[in-house]
Amino acid sequence: MPTIVRGSAETVSFAYMNIGATHMLDLAEKTEEGQLYNLISCITFCAFTLEAYFNHLGAIKYDDWIKKERRLSKLKKYKKFCQDLNVSCDFNVRPYLTLTEIFHFRDTMAHGKTSVIEIEKEMEVELDEVNHFTAGAEWKEYATLANAKKALHDVQELIKELHQAENLGNDPFNSTGGGLFAISRT
Structure with a gap:
């Protein structure tokens, strides 16, 4: 039966x-x-x-966010929020350092290029598992369990810090959204 949803x-x-x-x-923790x-x-x-959080917060905080959003880099957006919310940040320590690392990683992945890298470095390699080490492109070396755990933790902390500074509550991740709909028959 045809219906209309509004x-x-x-x-x-x-x-x-x-x-x-x-x-x-x-998934990464469960299997190699x-x-x-x-x-x-x-x-x-x-x-x-x-x-996405920067865009969420920007739309709440600034009437002209759509104009600002396109003109500012990701890092400049973050710095603007920190300045406007009186949040101090030191990009030499976590979680702020992680922000710069993951944005660099994201940009590297988004604009990937084939590369040839000369490598000579001392590494711990088990001779019976000679294929279980990573060397090469910077992004491959960064993509470790430790860095992924750090990234997830620090991103959540950065978002919570901004969210609380804007007085939006303690848990910014408690909702994925919602809606209200009316259904009628045609």
Whole structure:
């Protein structure tokens, strides 16, 4: 039977990105099969989570966010929020250092290029597992379980800090959105 659905729905993109990052980390922790790709996805989703939160907060905080949003880099957006909310940040320490790392990682992945890298460095390699080490492109070396865990934790902390500074509550991840709809028969 044909029906008409009317209403509106809100989708909180940064919350979905956070769920995606968490899921990818869970998969990476469970098995080595495909682990690199799950780690890449986790770290990239962490960067997307921050970017989406910046847009979420910007739309709440500034009437002209759509104009500002396109003119500012990701880092400049973050610095603007910190300045306007009196949040101090030191990009030499976590979690702020992680922000710069994951945005660099995200940009490297988004604009990937084939590379040839000369490598000579001392590493711990088990001779019976000679294929279980990573050397090469910077992004491959960054895509580790430790860095993915750090990225997820620090992104959540950065978002909570801004969220609380704007007096939006303690848990920015408690909702992915919702809607109200009316259904009628035609």
